[in-house]
Amino acid sequence: MDVSALSEATFSPADWINANYKKYIEENGSKDGDATSFIQSYVAKLQLYVQQVNYAVEESSRQVVSSMPRIAKESTTLHSDVSQLQEKMSAMRQEVAAVQNETGECMATLERLNTLQTKLQAAKESLQESDGWGNLLAELEDGFERNDLKGVCEKLIALQKSLHAQEQLPGHAERLTQVEDFKNRLxxxxxxxVVQCFAESNLEQAQHYVQIFASIQRLPQLQQYYRAVQKNLWQQQWKQTLELQGTETQPQQQQQFLTLYYDQLLEHCQRQVKWCSNLFSEESTQPFLVIAELLPALQPTRDAHILQLLKTSNERLELLGLFSQVNHSFVLHLNSLLEQSHITLSDELHRQLGEAVFEYFHKFIQQYPRLEETQLSTQVDRLLSNQSTPSDAVRHLEESTRKLYEWLKEACERCSAITSDLALCKLITLLNGIFKRQLENFGRIQRQLGLSLGSSSYAAQSENWSLLQYTMSQLQCLADFQVQLHQFEHDLHARMATLAAKLTKQSSRGNITIFQTCDHAARTQLLNAIADYQQKKAEATESLGIFPQIYAALKLQFSETHDITLNILLQPIETHLAHIRPAAETHPSTGIDMPSFSFAPQESITQIGQYLLTLPQHLEPLLLAPSALLKQALEVCNVKYTQAIPCADVLLSLVVEQCCILYQAQILQIKTLPASAAKQLSVDIEYLSNVLEELGLSINLQLSQILTLLKAAPDQYLTLSSGCEPRLVTAIRQMRNIISTQ
Structure with missing residues (x-):
């Protein structure tokens, strides 16, 4: 029996009994009365175990009771010892306090004496150095008279040490001034x-001067001499380069001055990096500091010389692109040189170097939008040439749209090449004007089509079909313009996102770029403009938020061109409707009511019917399988074109809809309508309804109600007019001269 489980925290009597019972069955086999024998056996064992536990508890209690007097006695003894220890510690604390009182004054006196001894020792040394100060000054003067550079340097080092030793003596400031004067003379x-050895790149001699200047703590001044010599050398080289390029006769060769100068400067810088690393040990950034100080100080300045070239050039944008590329190529090689040399520039030098290369070019970046606008305007002017005929004008539209977007893409590439897209937002602003001019061109051709519709030269119906084809072509051109505009906006957003990422990137420890040279105000303004365009993109529904006004104007032109298309198709109908007049009373005296079958449709309405029946054969060649652009244009004009039916059927239904409206308006202009005329008019309407049924269409609700009101007998007019528009009921009643019973 396992009794260890009884002491577990999760002891369960039922689980324990079941487990033991199962174990008992496994050991003894399955027999009758097993449960009874198991219980008797385990109860007996448990009783025995309880007796043993009781015995152990009684034995432990007896031992504890017997040891209690001894524990009490030991506790009393321990308490007495603690009291004695506390008394001894208090006495010792008093003794320590007495010793501190006795020795405190002695320690203070010793410290004061030690301080006085140190001061006396320093004063002694200072007096000794002071005695030798005059001798050193005399020796220095003698060395200067003999131009003994090495001897002067040694004596000056000794003078510096003597100055440090005499720091405690009066007149230290005067002696410090003397030392600085001697350093200046040295x-x-x-x-x-120094200048000569730097000019000749004499490394051995230069190292000697490095030791001298380092010993007198004037190494920065020596480095300044190095930079001054290098800058003077390259200033002369700059003038020679400009003079050499000035003798060239070809403009392309004259424009290579900056490339030539940068190449020479890079080659020299690469040699000087190795030379300076040997000369100044780890200080090998001096050649880059030379470039940072040299380029802004060049005379004449780079921008002044470029301006002279721009004044004599007809390709100013290409010229600016060339110089921009030269700047970026120069910086690319500088970054490569820094990486290969494992040189890390300080944040300040990194910034100065970038500004030295790019700062002068920012004024040309500011001028770029004006130059770009001039070029684009000149190009667009060539597109706006007047065409004598609508066919020539429409054919010219497709070509002009293609050329326009080619020029705009070239303008964006120039913006990237010249300004690294820093002038992109300004370019977008001027592009609005360019697009408006192109839309004005669309509008002018649209008006030309509208005028051609009413001119005598287009009176022939065959020529109207040609005019219809021109309007369809213009709709397709408008859709092409819109599709390319949408893609153009998408590309501009991608460029702006890239530009924003470059402007916000911290590149002080990375490569030198033009973006780090933007001043804070310009950077903030540009990022705000990009954020504004991105916000407009999120809010816009039709456009991408860059040219919303252009989209609105374009949508209006879609609608107006579609209206011209409808007017072309409705012109014959309007002509025939204008000849419809109420027929005179055939038998005014007899008052005979003629049956409807005795009336034939009037010639004008039959001509309209014949015209409508011929429309599908003219529309289907144009719209049976319209191009994707034309389909898109039609969907912009009217939402019905988005249905899953042929565009020709949609246009035919629109023509029929307008035809019914025009016919209804023509009917409502009639002042009086005799009975026979009413029957004639109803026959005409029924004829038109039958024609439309053959086309799969029907007359509109108003015309259908007019037919009902025309056919209604006077005595049944009120009953049959129920459900018709009150306006139509009143108008027809007045025409037919039916007296109202209400």
Missing amino acids: EALASPS
């Missing part, structure tokens, strides 16, 4: 030789 004495 620097002036060495400067001609």
